[in-house]
Amino acid sequence: MRIVGIRREGGPVEVASLSDDGTQVTVVAGLDEFWSDAAGLLSREPAGPPVRVDAVEQVPPVLPGARVVCIGLNYLKHVAEGSFRDQEIPPYPTLFARWTQSLTVGGAEVPVPADEDGLDWEGEVMAYVGAPLVDATPDEALAAVVGYSTFNDLTSRRAQKLTSQWILGKNGDRSGPLGPMVPAAEVGDLRDGLRVRTRVNGETVQDARTDEMVYTVGDTLAHISRTFTLRPGDLLATGTPSGVGYARTPPWLLQPGDVVEVEVDRLGVLRNSVVGTEARKAV
Secondary structure (H helix, E strand, O other): OEEEEEEOOOOOEEEEEEOOOOOEEEEEEEHHHHHHOHHHHHOOOOOOOEEEHHHOEEEOOOOOOOOEEEEEOOEHHHHHHOOOOOOOOOOOOEEEEEOHHHEEEOOOEEEOOOOOOOEEOOEEEEEEEOOOEOOOOHHHHHHOEEEEEEEEOOEOHHHHHHOOOOOHHHOOOOOEEEOOEEEHHHHOOHHHOOEEEEEEOOEEEEEEEHHHEOOOHHHHHHHHHOOOOEOOOOEEEOOOOOOOOOOOOOOOOEOOOOEEEEEEOOOEEEEEEEEOOHHHHOO
16 A cells, blocks of 8 residues: 545645556545544555546645654764764764655655755655654554655755754755655564665665664654654654765765656655756745
């Protein structure tokens, strides 16, 4: 099953199951209803009438009030290639936030902000929380994950490096594409090692496995839950492997006209094109 968000004729966001050939969707529930019982609804086949994909707008199946927590520096080789290479690996993950307004879907055009020389790719896996977590153990936290999707944490490097905080560089317009969510039962444990690849114009630029993560999904969600309550619909971006553009010699950043793809085993391919900053003003 592949889960997407849809909007019909400007109406409210609904959660739907995408057909295997990608041409139809079947509504599962309204957005609020889905996240009130995501595990239960994912355990049943949707029974509604199919609707053609070209008759709806696809949007992230994400609550407006959801928290999007992201892990930075979660693959050792990625740490080694960047400006943090001379630092010891800390006992706890570096965490930063995205706003839901920065999220988009596969096929969306992502604009380069005005002051950037381009955008950097960061292919990774997104985890979706399906139950409340308060002071959870790692096992409890992992059991609360209802699904995973591909994610591209497209980054404005100049803005990111202007200050010690990363939020500005991580929240460009439409800079967080999400692929369809696949139920956790169909994905399995990321510690088993799903292959994560990123391609730019067909050339592979990142190639790693999820068992290389320093901080696991269960450990990280449990750690977060000791400070604030995680609620159904919250998201955890699990970090990107080595191969990002800014660390190359010379640096390589995405330019208008480029196509970037993130492919993860069992989750599929997420594809987006990059456009100029003028596209921000056209929306």
